[in-house]
Amino acid sequence: MTAARTALIAPLIVACAMFMESVDANVIVTALPAMARDFGRDPVALKIAVTSYVLGLGVFIPVCGWLADRFGARTVFRTAIGIFVAGSLLCAASNSLATFTLARFVQGVGGAMMVPVGRIIIFRVVHKVDFIRAMNYLSVPAMLGPAAGPLLGGFITTYLHWRLIFFINVPIGILGIYLTNKHIANTREPHPGPLDWIGFFLSAAGAVLLLLGLSLIGGELIANRDAFGMCGIGAVLLVLYVVYAQRARLPLLDLRFFKVPTFQASVLGGSLFRIGLGALPFLLPLMLQEGHGMSAFQSGLITCASAFGGMFMRTVASRVLHRYGFRSVLVVNAALSGVSIAACGLFFPGTPTWIIWVVVLLGGFFPALQFTSLNSLTYAEIASRDVGRATSLGSVVQQMSLGLGVTVGGIVLQISRLMNGHDAIMWSDFWPAFLVVGLCSFASIPVTLRLPRGAGEEISRGGRG
Known part of the structure; x- marks a missing residue:
C-alpha cells in the first residue's frame, strides 16, 4: 500500500473506532431512566454504570503503550475493538444493574486501549508531511461524538428500545477489525522493558475500589457498610501507591x-x-x-x-x-x-x-x-x-x-x-x-x-x- 493511501486509510480506521467509543460514552446518558425502570432500580443508582465505564478507561490507559510495544500495535488495537464490541453485547443482554455495570467496565477496558493505541498507530505509520491531515481526521470523533450520542440514544430509547443502542457498535467493530488486519502493520518496539506491575495493581485496585465504593453509597446493590469498606481499602491502596511511587525508579504513574x-x-x-x-x-x-x-x-x-x-x-x-x-x-x-x-x-x-x-x-x-x-x-x-x-x-x-x-x-x-x-x-x-x-x-x-x-x-x- 502506498504512503498516500496509508495516510488516508489508517487515520480513518482509527477515527471510526474513536467515534464508536465517543458515541458510546455519551449515548447512554439519555437512556438511564428507561434502563432504571427495566432493572427495577432508582434512576440515580445508575450512576454506577457511568462510573464503571470511566474506571475501565482510566485504570488501563497507563499500560496501553507497553502492551502496544510488547505485542504490536495492530494486535492490541484489534483486540481492543473486540473487547469493546463484546462489552456492548453484554450491555444489551444485561438483565440487572450488577451485570450492566460489569459490562460497562468491560467496554471501558476496550475503549482505554482503542484510543491511545490508535494514536500510536498514527504516529508510526503516517509520514510527518501527512501528519496534520491525519490528526484532523482524529478530531472529528471528538466533535461529533458528544453531539450524536445523546440524539441517537434519545431517539432509540423513545421510539425503539434502549438495548438496541449497543448493537450499533457491532457492525462498526467487525468492519474495524477487518480493515485493521488488512491495512495496518503490526509495529512494535523490540525491547519495551518490564511493566511496573506493582504500581499497576496498587493504582488500579485503589482507584476502582474507591470510586466504585463512593458510587455504591446509598444505592441498592450492596450495604452502605460494605461500600464504605471499599472506599477505605481503596484509599489505603492509593496511599501505598504514593509511597511506592516516590521510591520506584520508573513508576507507572x-x-x-x-x-x-x-x-x-x-x-x-x-x-x-x-x-x-x-x-x-x-x-x-x-x-x-x-x-x-x-x-x-x-x-x-x-x-x-x-x-x-x-x-x-x-x-x-x-x-x-x-x-x-x-x-x-x-x-x-x-x-x-x-x-x-x-x-x-x-x-x-x-x-x-x-x-x-x-x-x-x-x-x-x-x-x-x-x-x-x-x-x-x-x-x-x-x-x-x-x-x-x-x-x-x-x-x-x-x-x-x-x-x-x-x-x-x-x-x-x-x-x-x-x-x-x-x-x-x-x-x-x-x-x-x-x-x-x-x-x-x-x-x-x-x-x-x-x-x-x-x-x-x-x-x-x-x-x-
Whole structure:
C-alpha cells in the first residue's frame, strides 16, 4: 500500500473506532431512566454504570503503550475493538444493574486501549508531511461524538428500545477489525522493558475500589457498610501507591510531574474543574426526564446543545488564549463555567425550551474553552522525553475526576431528595447537585492563581489563529 493511501486509510480506521467509543460514552446518558425502570432500580443508582465505564478507561490507559510495544500495535488495537464490541453485547443482554455495570467496565477496558493505541498507530505509520491531515481526521470523533450520542440514544430509547443502542457498535467493530488486519502493520518496539506491575495493581485496585465504593453509597446493590469498606481499602491502596511511587525508579504513574507548576495547574486544577463537567451529562438528562417529564429524545435534543457550544469554541479558542494568556483565561473561564453549570439547577417545569437550550449551549462553550486551555498547558514545561509518562498520569487523573463528578452529583441528589422527603425524584431536588458541581469549577481557581502571569506564553503565541 502506498504512503498516500496509508495516510488516508489508517487515520480513518482509527477515527471510526474513536467515534464508536465517543458515541458510546455519551449515548447512554439519555437512556438511564428507561434502563432504571427495566432493572427495577432508582434512576440515580445508575450512576454506577457511568462510573464503571470511566474506571475501565482510566485504570488501563497507563499500560496501553507497553502492551502496544510488547505485542504490536495492530494486535492490541484489534483486540481492543473486540473487547469493546463484546462489552456492548453484554450491555444489551444485561438483565440487572450488577451485570450492566460489569459490562460497562468491560467496554471501558476496550475503549482505554482503542484510543491511545490508535494514536500510536498514527504516529508510526503516517509520514510527518501527512501528519496534520491525519490528526484532523482524529478530531472529528471528538466533535461529533458528544453531539450524536445523546440524539441517537434519545431517539432509540423513545421510539425503539434502549438495548438496541449497543448493537450499533457491532457492525462498526467487525468492519474495524477487518480493515485493521488488512491495512495496518503490526509495529512494535523490540525491547519495551518490564511493566511496573506493582504500581499497576496498587493504582488500579485503589482507584476502582474507591470510586466504585463512593458510587455504591446509598444505592441498592450492596450495604452502605460494605461500600464504605471499599472506599477505605481503596484509599489505603492509593496511599501505598504514593509511597511506592516516590521510591520506584520508573513508576507507572510518576507523581513527580506534579512539581511542575503548569502541569500541576492543568491536571490537579483541571481535575477539580472536570468534577463539575463530569456530572453535567449525568444530571441534566435525568432532570429533564424525571423532573420535567420530557421524553428521552426531547432531553437528547437539549443535551446535545453543549456539544455545539464546544464546536463553536474551537474556532475562537486560539485567539482568546493569544490575547489574554493562559492564567487569565483559566481563572475567568472557570468562574463562567461554574455559573453556567449551576444555572442548570434553576430550570423548572414550564421553563421555555429555548432558554434551557441557550444555557446548555453556554454550558458547553465555556468548559470546552477550559479543556482546550488545560490540555495545551499540560506540556508547556514537560521535556519531550517525558511526554509519554506525563500523558499517562494526566489521562488517569482526568478520567478519575470525570467519574468522581458523576458520583458527587449523584450523592448530593440523593441527599437532597431525602431532605425534601420525596419518594421519587422531583425537579426541585436537582438544584443543590448542580450548585455543588458548579462550585467545583470555582475550586480550581486557587490552584490556577499559583501560575506565573506569563505561564504557557510560548504556546499561546504559537496558537495564534
